[in-house]
Amino acid sequence: MKFNDFPKKVKIVEVGPRDGLQNEKTLVSAEIKVEFIKNLAAAGLQTIEATSFVRADRIPQMADASEVYRGVAGLNIDLPCLVPNLKGMEHALAAKVKSIAVFTATSNEFNKRNINATVEESLKRIGPVLEEAKKNNLKIRAYISTVFGCPYEGITSVEGLLKVMDFFHQHHVDEISLGDTTGVAIPIQVDEVLTNVNSRFGLEKVALHFHDTRSMALSNVLVGLEHGVAIYDSSAGGLGGCPYAKGATGNLATEDLVYLLRSHGIETGVDLNKLIEASSSVFKALNKSSESKINRVFKGK
Ligand code: MG
Numbered sequence: 001m002k003f004n005d006f007p008k009k010v011k012i013v014e015v016g017p018r019d020g021l022q023n024e025k026t027l028v029s030a031e032i033k034v035e036f037i038k039n040l041a042a043a044g045l046q047t048i049e050a051t052s053f054v055r056a057d058r059i060p061q062m063a064d065a066s067e068v069y070r071g072v073a074g075l076n077i078d079l080p081c082l083v084p085n086l087k088g089m090e091h092a093l094a095a096k097v098k099s100i101a102v103f104t105a106t107s108n109e110f111n112k113r114n115i116n117a118t119v120e121e122s123l124k125r126i127g128p129v130l131e132e133a134k135k136n137n138l139k140i141r142a143y144i145s146t147v148f149g150c151p152y153e154g155i156t157s158v159e160g161l162l163k164v165m166d167f168f169h170q171h172h173v174d175e176i177s178l179g180d181t182t183g184v185a186i187p188i189q190v191d192e193v194l195t196n197v198n199s200r201f202g203l204e205k206v207a208l209h210f211h212d213t214r215s216m217a218l219s220n221v222l223v224g225l226e227h228g229v230a231i232y233d234s235s236a237g238g239l240g241g242c243p244y245a246k247g248a249t250g251n252l253a254t255e256d257l258v259y260l261l262r263s264h265g266i267e268t269g270v271d272l273n274k275l276i277e278a279s280s281s282v283f284k285a286l287n288k289s290s291e292s293k294i295n296r297v298f299k300g301k
């Protein structure tokens with residue numbers, strides 16, 4: 001591994017307040033969420049996925065989207081909000097959101113169960129959302145789930161991924177996050193996927209979203225760094241859990257990611273000590289403890 005060729009600077013996309021809290025059963029108040037996002041920003045995170053404009057009856061964890069966004073909109077950072085369809089887009093625009101995220105998967109079965117649409121149908125649904133976002137000069141991030149495997153279909157094809165990526169490239173999205181939804185990715189596979197993606201599209205727009213379900217997340221990040229990928233998603237304290245394996249870890253913990261990066265001299269802009277404190281009140285509200293190993297080491301001092 002050529003450590004000297006690693007990117008000098010990495011952008012971390014903190015997904016705890018949305019991806020993390022959406023996957024926690026316990027509801028957290030808008031007040032705590034706002035404080036959480038402010039703490040994360042104070043720790044130096046410049047991109048924080050704030051909330052999701054989804055149907056409150058489907059996802060009660062995000063019912064307070066407008067309130068949360070209003071509470072943090074004054075922060076001078078990028079605050080992408082998840083938008084599933086035109087209705088969500090309407091609410092996001094009403095809240096004066098400047099940056100959105102859309103999502104699909106490479107697997108038909110996963111998409112059918114998650115959003116009741118095949119991959120193709122989901123892209124048809126996303127198209128008008130992207131048009132609307134462009135019209136309003138919003139920044140666009142696209143999430144692609146099940147890139148490295150699907151809980152229902154097993155291994156997913158790289159060709160399928162490239163097709164979905166092609167759609168997003170044609171729509172000129174700003175960033176494409178490749179998600180290891182169930183934490184099955186291993187380094188050799190990440191290497192293969194990135195080699196394929198690189199030869200087709202390059203990797204400038206690519207973000208990697210690893211889950212630590214099988215303790216492979218940081219090893220996979222190293223492969224991403226070796227390929228020059230400079231954007232990684234993670235969640236403070238590993239918030240979110242894994243909906244496909246009860247009691248298992250989901251999102252890679254931001255603290256662990258920051259520790260790896262700073263240990264290799266890669267700039268993140270994040271103050272690790274402040275970051276470790278940033279999620280305290282959230283974990284208290286959830287009545288659980290942080291999944292981050294680094295958090296335990298530092299707190300145990
Ligand atoms: Mg995730």
